Amino acid sequence: GTLGCASVTVGSPIVPLGSAVTASCTVQRELCRGLEQGKVRIRWMLDNKLVAGSQRQGPGGTEVSNLTLPRFNHTQARLWCCVEWNGTKQRVGMAEIRAGYPPAKPLNLSCVLNLSDYGLTCQWEQGTDSHLPTSVVLKCTGSRAQEVTGCTPREGHSHCTVPRRLLQLYRQMEIWVSATNALGTAESEHLCIDPMDVAKLDPPTLQSIQSIPFQTDCITLAWDLAWGTEHMELQCELRYRAPEDSAWALVTGISGRAGTAQRCGFLFGTQYHFQMRCRRNSASALAHWSEWSPCRSYTTHEKAPTGK
Amino acid sequence: GTLGCASVTVGSPIVPLGSAVTASCTVQRELCRGLEQGKVRIRWMLDNKLVAGSQRQGPGGTEVSNLTLPRFNHTQARLWCCVEWNGTKQRVGMAEIRAGYPPAKPLNLSCVLNLSDYGLTCQWEQGTDSHLPTSVVLKCTGSRAQEVTGCTPREGHSHCTVPRRLLQLYRQMEIWVSATNALGTAESEHLCIDPMDVAKLDPPTLQSIQSIPFQTDCITLAWDLAWGTEHMELQCELRYRAPEDSAWALVTGISGRAGTAQRCGFLFGTQYHFQMRCRRNSASALAHWSEWSPCRSYTTHEKAPTGK
Amino acid sequence: TELSGDQDFQLFLQRNLEFTRKIRGDVAALQRVVCDTLQLCKEDELLLVRQHLDIAQAPLEQCHKRTFQAETCFSQIRAGLHIYQGSLATIQALLPGHAGLVETLQLDMANLSSNIQQQMEDLDLATVTYPTENQDPLPTFSSHFHHQVGGFFILANFQRFLETAYRALRHLASL
Known part of the structure; x- marks a missing residue:
């Protein structure tokens, strides 16, 4: 024409x-x-x-x-x-x-490593709508600034998953979100984490609870760690309470791999509820606790009649 | 080795x-x-x-x-x-x-065209299990035996959908199922249909029911045809009954595109339930009726006091 | 013509009258999209610009004459469908969000053309086989605005083309 x-x-x-x-x-x-x-x-x-x-x-x-x-x-x-x-x-x-408007700075970036497929899922808050076509990309790179990889959220979503093959495990990675439109670019805070530090563990499974040693106010618990965490140094926490107690009693610093722990000072003939959770024994404050394990109840035995 | x-x-x-x-x-x-x-x-x-x-x-x-x-x-x-x-x-x-065994002859092949995406979904009965890996494929071709297309059912299913782009609309197509294993091949009956003849229509929507002409035992109904059928010649059926009636009265041969119909002989001051359904006005006996439309009730007016 | 009594021919006409109505509905839907998204709605506001655009317009005079021949009219309908099939690529580029609607239209047009071709062959009439992939070069436009107006007129012309083809089929069906 x-x-x-x-x-x-x-x-x-x-x-x-x-x-x-x-x-x-x-x-x-x-x-x-x-x-x-x-x-x-x-x-x-x-x-x-x-x-x-x-x-x-x-x-x-x-x-x-x-x-x-x-x-x-x-x-x-x-x-x-x-x-x-x-x-x-x-x-x-x-x-x-x-x-x-220029894109708003993406906020509250947080990530979780899924241990079933070792995909790193990150989410963030996108902030106010810029009304303009904005391309949002999660970027991550090994700390010596090699090649930048990452993932792209689906339209209208503010989360995406970096597949295992693009991750460096057991080493610090730099992860951030970058939003770009015709009026500018905005970047989130940069997270410096080892993906393993944000591994989301499945809870341990309380296997047995027994009054051992016998005739004492002590209890011995045994647990199995979640599948796929056998190679990890885990620190765990135990909490228990009797139904009428208002607060949980908390036992911290339990080594996950120990597999058993003993605790005394329990009332006799009382039903207690027990739960346990673990996380990787890493320095990072970002390490996620697993959920609390399903609740297990145990009723301590009656006090033996003294001076028989 | x-x-x-x-x-x-x-x-x-x-x-x-x-x-x-x-x-x-x-x-x-x-x-x-x-x-x-x-x-x-x-x-x-x-x-x-x-x-x-x-x-x-x-x-x-x-x-x-x-x-x-x-x-x-x-x-x-x-x-x-x-x-x-x-x-x-x-x-x-x-x-x-x-x-x-050699594959059993697939039986009772029937198809339905879904008007939302114009996919042709066919289903059949697979017959006795041959115990052998059997590949089952639905085949279809334009009547001048051009290229054979079709679809493959998912493992263990005996239905699949031929996408629109592999269909010839408004023309006879030959459709059959072929099952093959190491011991032989079996084919179902060949259907010769125009996919449009097995279109599954949504029911019409009864919009208004009024006593028109006024002061008579006649009723005028108006309806809307289902979305996506505006271009079709539809024949419809109307059924109505008063709650105490045992059977429905049926009015056939209504032209869908007319949009309204009048019917007389209704009792005064009586509540009636009305439903309507349509199908394509095609020669094929395979043409599917739509479901009956949702029921609409209407109470005819009281008989006017005569001789005032 | 001697065709009028032929039962198959009547069935062909009834089916493809409905098919043409469906295609006209598809084109009207695209015209509504062009009006809603591109604000191009009234032909008489774009007459000046049209003079600068070379927009495909398929001849259909063989189907106009009172005593038209089915063979020549059918051939012109098929040739026109082929031309508009090519021009639809222009529309696809304009309306990326409605690729499904355009693809449906292209599939329907291809089916209508092959339905007519098969009917002509059944009547031992000479037919042309068009390549499935359209090789004609896409029209180029000097501006994005011209591209949009071009798309508007392609749909307007195609709608008129379909109305004429529809009247021809209906005329044959009434014989």
Whole structure:
């Protein structure tokens, strides 16, 4: 097709919301078959609303109309350049304008390593909508800034999973979120973590609870660690309480691999509920506790009649 | 690895259930380190049951044992060739045998065209299990035997959907199911249908029911046809009854696109329930009725006091 | 013509009258999308710009004449469907969010064309076989705006083409 009889130019097709928009429409009479005679009256429409421009003669017999919209507060609109022709309004040029904000800084980035497939799932808060097409990507790199890998969240989601093959295990990785649109880029805080530090463990399973040594107020518990954690140094916590107790008693610093623990000071003939949880014995404050194990109850034996 | 010291051959690895199976095991003494001295006694095991074979000397110092199982009635079994060695039974050769039937003829093939995505879903009855790996495929072709397309049911299912892009609409297509296994192939009846003839319509929606013309025992109903059927010639049926009526009154041959219908002979001051259904006005006997529309009730007005 | 009594021919006509109505519905849906998303709705507001665009327009005069020949009319319908099949790629590029609607339209057009071809062959009429993949070069537009207006006119012309084809089929069915 030939060059059109009108062309519309705008300062920028993407502007900050509320800022000014300038546009100009140039009509080349000799290129507009049918417009040769008579006065060319240029008119503007913002979507379907008439807006006033200022028309003047341009170079080489062209007619030029300039338009300024002081505060453009549509996130998306079409600016139409029109001319009168045979009593009809003819649309002869158009420009699409989008307005919004630079991307908000992604906040509260946190990650969890799923031990079943060793995928690292990270989530974050996207912040206020920028109203503009924004590409959001989770980036991660081994600490010596080798190649940057990561993952891309699905449209409208603010979480994604870095597959095992893109991860460096047992070593610090730098992980952050980067959001980019036409008005700028924003990055979240950078997390420096060893993916293993954020491994999400399944809880241990309390196998047996017995009054051992016999005739004492002591109890011995035995547990199995979650599948897939056999090679890990785990620190665990035990909590127990009798139904009428208001708070749990907490026993910390239990070595996971020990497999058993003994605790004394229990009342006789009383039912107690026990739960246990573990996490990797790593320095990182980010290490996630597993959920508490399913509750196991145990009733201590009656006190033996003394002085028999 | 070196060629084994024994090799087992069978007449056919897949046989009709209950038929005879022949096998032979050839032991080449010099290839069996440790079997050089003494007599080679070949014995057979069917899975873990001893079975007797007949042993003879074969060419080039080999020992050959032949086995015939007159009626092989396992659907799947392993035939082991064993030799005595240092007082132990050594498994030196094996053959897997499967038995079953040629595929049964797929029956009761029927298809429905889903108007939301224009996928043609066909289902059939697979018939008795052949016990053998059987590949089942739905095949369809435009009547001038162009390219055969179709779909493959998921494992263990006897239905699948031919996507729109593989269909010819508004024209006869030939559709059949083909089942193939090692013992043969079976085909269902061939359906010759225009996919549109088996379109499954959503029911119409009864929009309004009024006593028009006024002061008569007549009622005028208006309805909307289902989305996506605007271009179709539909024939519809209306049924109505008063709660105490035992049977529905049925009005047939209503043109769907008419959008309204009038019916007289209603009792005054009586509540009636109305339902409507439609199908494509095509010659094919296969055309499916839509479900009945949701029920709408309407109470006719009281009879006007006459002779006022 | 001697076809009118032929039972198969009548079935072909009934089926493909409905098919043409469906395709016209598909095109109307795309026209609504162009109006809603591109704000291009009224043809008489775009006449000036149209003069600068070379938009495919398939001839259908063989189906206009009162005493038209089924063979020549059918051939022109098929040729037109082939031309518009190619132009739809322009629409696909304009409306990435509605690729499904465009693909449905292209599948329906291909089926209608092969339905007509098979019917012509059944009537021992000469037919042309078009390559499935369309080799015609895509029209180029000097601006994004012209591309959008081009898309608008392709759909408008195609809708008129379908109305004429529909009237021709209905005329044959009424004989």
